Amino acid sequence: MESIAVTSAPKSMVWQGDELVSWTGGGRRWDRDGVEHRSPFAWSFPFDAGTSSASGPYSAVYQERGTKGVLLEGERVVRELNRSYYRAPNYDYPLALGRLGDGREVVVHCPEKYNVLQIEDAASGERLTAGSREPEDFFHSRLGLSPDGRHLLSVGWIWQPFGFAVVFDTALALTDPNILDGEGVLPAMAVMGGEVTAGCWLDADRLVLATGTEEWYDEEEEKLALPARHLGVWSVSQGHWLHRSPVPEADPGVLLLSRGDQVVSLHGHPRLLDTATGRIVAEWPEVRVPAKPTCFGGRRVPTPVAALHPDGTRLAVAQEESIALIGLP
Template identity: 35%
Template sequence: MPQFREHRIAAQNVKSLCWHDHYLVDWVGGGNIYHLDGSIQERHVNYAYRFDAAIVSPSGDFACIYERLGTKGLLLDHGKILREINRSFYQAHVYEYPVTFIQLADGRELLAHCPEEYRRIDIEDARTGERLTSSTTREPQDMFHSCLACSPSGRWLLSAGWVWAPWDVVALYDIPQALSDPTLLDKYGVAPETSAEVYAAAFSDADTVVLLTSEETNDDDDPLGRAGPHSIAYYDLLTREYRSIAQAEEVVGKLMPVGQDYIVGFYEYPKLFDSATGKVLHRWPDLPTGTQTGSIQWHIDSVPPVAIDLANKRFAVAGADAITVIEIVAD
C-alpha cells in the first residue's frame, strides 16, 4: 500500500485552490500564494463578485475564476483581468460551470467552455479569445455539459454532465479532430456506449479515463451496464476497451486517479480506493470535502476548496484554519 506525506499550512478564508509548480494559489481570494513550507505571499485583490472556484492553465499563465452555480467567469492573464466569460442562465443554479484549459503540443493554450448554449462546447484561444469552433452547421445534442477536463497529453476533452431526467452522462472528444470539424463536439464523441449512469470521470494518464457509476444500474449487454452500482472503470481511449471494472465498497464522489492502481475519492472526506478490488485502503476523516458526486450540486452544501495535482500524486484541502496537503508516495 502507498505511504503518505502530509503538509499543513496555517491559513484562513481560503476561497479557492490551484496547484502551480510546487505551491498553491487562491485566485478567487486575490492570488495569495501558499508554499509547502508554510510561508504565504499575500496579494490584496478584491473582485467584488460571487466567484467561488478557480482553474489554472497548464503553463500557469492563465487562470479562470467563476461562480460554480452561476453564469459569470473571469479570465486572468498573470493575475490581470483579460476578459469576462459567460454561460447560459438555463439551469445554471443547478450544475457546475463548464470550463477548462487545453494546452496543445506547440504550447498554445485554449479555453473550452459553453458561451453560446448549455449544450454547445466551444474552444477559443485563451489569450485572444478567437473562437476556433465556429460553424454554421453545428446542431448540438441536448446535454448539459459540465465538469470539463483535458487529458495530460492535450488530446482528449472530457465532459461529465447530465441529460433530462436528470441522468448523469459523459462525453469524450478528440481535440485535434474537433478543431478541424467542430460538429464532432455536438454528440458524445468517443465516449463508450453504456446503459449505466456515469456521474463522474477523470483522466488517469494521457489516454485513459476513469469512469464512476451511480447506484442506478441495468442488467445490459455492455460491460459497465452489467457491472453493478458504484463501479470504477478504466477505459482506454486508444483501444476503446475497458482495462478493468470493479465495484467500490463506498461512494467515491469527486475523484483523483493515482496511476492505474488507486483512486482518491472525496465524498464526505478523502479515501484511498484500490482500483482492482474497490476496497477502501486509507481514510482522512478529519478533512471534510463535501458530498459532491456529479455535476448537479444545487441540493448540497458548498464544497470546500480542493486542488488535485495528478502528475505529483497529491491533493490539497482547505479547512477553516489550515490547508492540508497529502502526498501519495511509492508503495
C-alpha cells in the same frame, strides 16, 4: 499530516512550485513554511470556484452555479467568460483550461448554449470551433482535457436527470465542430449502467470514471456498461474497459484527482483508490470535505477544494480553519 492555519477557507487552490495559490482569493498564497501572504488584489464579484491549466500560465475564477467567470494570465485579467443562464443555478459551471496537441493554450466552455461546447484560443479569444451546430440535449458540466490535449471529457447530465459522460476528439473538432455535438469516442452503451458522477484522465489514453448508486441499463447493454457503484478504466485507443471494479463506498463523489494508476476521491473525506481493483489504498476520515454526490441538483453543495502536487507526493485539502497537507503513500 500537517496543517496550515488560514484566515478564511480558500475557495480554490493550485500548486505553484511548493506554494499554494488561491486565485478566487485574489492571489492569496501560502509558502512552504505555511505562512499566509495577503492578496495582491481583490475581486468585486463573489467568485466561489477556480481552475488552472496544468500546462500553461492560465487560470480562471467563476461562480460554480452562476454565469460569470474571468480568465487570468498570472494576475492579469485576459477577459470575462460567460455561460448560458439556462438552469445555471442547478449544475456546475462547465470550464476547462489546457493545451491542445498543436501547442495552443485553450479555453473549453459553453459560452452561449448549455449544450454547445466551444474551444477558444486562450490568448486571443479566437473561436476554433465556430460554425453551424446541431447539438444533442446534453448538459455539459465537469470538463477535462487529456494530458496530450487530444481528447476532451465532459461529465454532465441528460434529462431524468441522470449523470452521463462523453469524450470527444479535439483534433477532429477543429476541422468539424459538429464532432462536439455527437456521441464522441466513448460509446453511450458503455456508460448507461450506473450514473456517472466523476471522471479524470490517468494519461493520454486511459480515462477513469466513477458511478454512483443510480442504475440505468437493459439486458443488451449490461455486458458493456459500467455498473453502479463502480470505478472503471477505459482505453480510448482500444475502445473498451480495461478494468471495472466495485468501490467500497456507495458514492465516490464528483472530484477525482489522478496519481499514476491511482485516484484521489473526495466525498466526505479523501480516499486514495487503486483504479485496477477499486480498493481503498489509504483514507483520511479526520479531513472533512463536502459530500457532493453529483454535479447537478437543486440544492448546491460546494465542490471540495483540493490540489494534488504535480509530483504526486502531497495533497492539499481546504478546511474551514485550515489547509490539511497530506503526505501520500
